Amino acid sequence: MDNELTVRIESLSNLGYGIARADGVVIFTEGACPGDLARIKITKRNKSYYNAEILEVLEPSSHRVKPFCAMQKVCGACQLQFIDYDYQLELKRGIVEDAIRKIGGLDVKIHNIIPSPQTKKYRHKIQYPVAQTKVSKRFLAGYYKSGTHEIVNIKHCPIQPEICDEIIHFVREKAPEFGISAYDEKTHAGLLRHVIIRNSAAFGRNLVVLVVNSDKILPEVQRFAIALYDAFEDASGVCVNFNTKRTNVIQGEVSKCVAGDDFIEEKILDKTFIIGANTFFQINPKSAENIFRYVKDYIGENFENPDVLDAYAGITTFGICVSDVCESVVSVEENTESCSLAKKSLILNNINNVEINNTDAGEFLSREKRKFDAIILDPPRKGCSKEALDNALRLTKSKIIYVSCNPATLARDLKYLTEKGAFVESIQPFDMFCHTYHVESVAILDFSQNI
Numbered sequence: 449m450d451n452e453l454t455v456r457i458e459s460l461s462n463l464g465y466g467i468a469r470a471d472g473v474v475i476f477t478e479g480a481c482p483g484d485l486a487r488i489k490i491t492k493r494n495k496s497y498y499n500a501e502i503l504e505v506l507e508p509s510s511h512r513v514k515p516f517c518a519m520q521k522v523c524g525a526c527q528l529q530f531i532d533y534d535y536q537l538e539l540k541r542g543i544v545e546d547a548i549r550k551i552g553g554l555d556v557k558i559h560n561i562i563p564s565p566q567t568k569k570y571r572h573k574i575q576y577p578v579a580q581t582k583v584s585k586r587f588l589a590g591y592y593k594s595g596t597h598e599i600v601n602i603k604h605c606p607i608q609p610e611i612c613d614e615i616i617h618f619v620r621e622k623a624p625e626f627g628i629s630a631y632d633e634k635t636h637a638g639l640l641r642h643v644i645i646r647n648s649a650a651f652g653r654n655l656v657v658l659v660v661n662s663d664k665i666l667p668e669v670q671r672f673a674i675a676l677y678d679a680f681e682d683a684s685g686v687c688v689n690f691n692t693k694r695t696n697v698i699q700g701e702v703s704k705c706v707a708g709d710d711f712i713e714e715k716i717l718d719k720t721f722i723i724g725a726n727t728f729f730q731i732n733p734k735s736a737e738n739i740f741r742y743v744k745d746y747i748g749e750n751f752e753n754p755d756v757l758d759a760y761a762g763i764t765t766f767g768i769c770v771s772d773v774c775e776s777v778v779s780v781e782e783n784t785e786s787c788s789l790a791k792k793s794l795i796l797n798n799i800n801n802v803e804i805n806n807t808d809a810g811e812f813l814s815r816e817k818r819k820f821d822a823i824i825l826d827p828p829r830k831g832c833s834k835e836a837l838d839n840a841l842r843l844t845k846s847k848i849i850y851v852s853c854n855p856a857t858l859a860r861d862l863k864y865l866t867e868k869g870a871f872v873e874s875i876q877p878f879d880m881f882c883h884t885y886h887v888e889s890v891a892i893l894d895f896s897q898n899i
């Protein structure tokens with residue numbers, strides 16, 4: 449096969465690449481939309497597939513649109529922004545369907561994806577790496593260019609609330625004035641590594657975290673953090689996180705609050721949640737609210753006063769949302785900060801039927817003896833271990849509600865659960881991460897026939 453060729457893009461891969469075929473080889477092309485006729489160039493020949501880049505779109509797909517962000521082509525954050533939103537949704541439903549069929553071996557109808565209520569300004573957590581130019585020492589902050597560690601200096605990002613741009617602008621301009629240098633990951637020198645902003649969709653408040661290559665608060669960081677807090681009326685607090693390791697992990701284990709509070713409040717359904725600097729919380733609260741409502745309605749409509757287990761609970765978001773329709777909720781989460789904030793949220797919302805367990809979910813499931821009417825599993829991208837799934841089956845009286853941000857591991861785990869006798873009742877995808885290939889799904893499984 450020549451290095452340059454003309455292909456018709458047939459479909460979209462689970463990582464957002466256009467898929468074409470030539471001489472029986474699958475070719476993954478970045479920035480290609482199904483339907484495009486394109487001249488492409490092979491960039492890498494792997495054993496069973498090739499990677500390619502677009503040289504020219506000869507006949508554009510009817511679903512191509514002009515990206516609303518000028519940086520779309522260079523920034524790695526919104527891979528699908530050049531595709532119209534309705535078609536993005538259709539493609540993402542296809543990604544879930546494909547995984548469930550090919551990896552899970554299951555023939556289950558995948559419902560139409562529930563769109564995000566907002567497709568711009570939806571992202572309420574940002575984490576920008578920081579760098580400095582070699583000669584002028586100008587500060588750069590933004591997402592990495594796709595597949596690299598090269599920072600795209602983002603002055604305006606339309607998928608985030610505008611206040612995030614303003615805070616980042618302040619950091620870029622003022623940090624050098626306070627004598628703060630930017631971290632250089634090659635030399636491991638320099639101070640400021642990342643700026644993290646958590647914005648509350650309901651209250652508009654912002655928690656800013658400055659991740660520094662230091663194990664204590666240096667005077668210049670202290671002064672800068674206070675100046676930042678004073679400059680923004682809507683800053684709820686500024687924290688400093690210490691990370692001196694040569695690692696891609698963004699935050700270190702210890703943070704200190706320098707000004708204001710070390711949390712923000714968010715409202716989901718009728719409940720108020722306290723979110724910390726290093727606790728998991730969905731980045732698109734409005735779309736997440738659709739998921740929490742969906743699960744709450746399902747439990748409310750299918751049970752009377754059930755006992756529910758919320759595993760991989762974070763700040764017990766599911767557990768607290770469904771607590772009104774439950775007799776009891778038991779939550780399990782390994783992150784200590786998440787558990788202590790969950791306890792504060794329980795007090796704030798006057799809830800007293802939720803038990804919080806700060807431990808490993810697999811370990812908890814293996815030693816637990818109580819049975820539950822429904823078990824919510826919301827694991828990280830890698831999914832659940834077989835042991836955790838076995839124990840979830842042992843502990844459920846009927847339903848498992850599996851919430852997943854990774855169709856591939858969802859499909860693998862559903863395959864395992866169905867082989868053990870569970871029945872997949874429904875799979876409902878949600879669009880939480882508009883303009884990216886990421887998709888969230890809720891699968892409901894029934895195991896009552898096997899008890």
Ligand SMILES: C[S@@+](CC[C@H](N)C(=O)[O-])C[C@H]1O[C@@H](n2cnc3c(N)ncnc32)[C@H](O)[C@@H]1O
Nearest residue numbers: 728760761762765781782783808809826827828
């Ligand atoms: C995808 S998040 C879901 C959080 C929560 N359900 C929500 O929607 O906000 C996964 C959570 O699982 C937690 N986690 C990861 N591995 C765990 C384990 N082995 N045991 C308990 N919790 C774990 C993470 O700390 C994180 O809070």
